[in-house]
Amino acid sequence: MSITRAEHFVNFTAWVTVTTTACFLAAQALLLGAFLVNGDEGISDTWVGYTSATTTIAALAISLVALAVAVWAAARGVRHRFAWLMRYEFLVLVVLVALSELFVFE
Numbered sequence: 001m002s003i004t005r006a007e008h009f010v011n012f013t014a015w016v017t018v019t020t021t022a023c024f025l026a027a028q029a030l031l032l033g034a035f036l037v038n039g040d041e042g043i044s045d046t047w048v049g050y051t052s053a054t055t056t057i058a059a060l061a062i063s064l065v066a067l068a069v070a071v072w073a074a075a076r077g078v079r080h081r082f083a084w085l086m087r088y089e090f091l092v093l094v095v096l097v098a099l100s101e102l103f104v105f106e
Contacts, residue, residue: 010073014082017066017089020059027055063090
């Protein structure tokens with residue numbers, strides 16, 4: 001059974017999404033650790049804060065592309081085991097960023 005070009009594209013996008021999720025979670029764990037150790041001075045205007053902000057922006061952009069690919073793949077009937085991650089990651093990231101801005105980074 002051969003894999004079509006669309007399935008290759010969805011597979012690549014899914015693995016990029018999984019990798020992005022892992023990087024985002026690692027950056028947020030680093031941010032949380034620095035915040036717990038040094039408080040606000042540990043994350044504001046340091047490499048930890050910049051790393052977290054850059055990773056968050058990149059994760060939002062990549063997850064938006066993954067959402068578009070997941071919708072396109074669903075319309076074409078292409079199935080993938082990480083399709084749920086591709087569909088919901090952008091929405092979860094937007095909610096997490098909104099909640100963190102509301103309650104943590106006032």
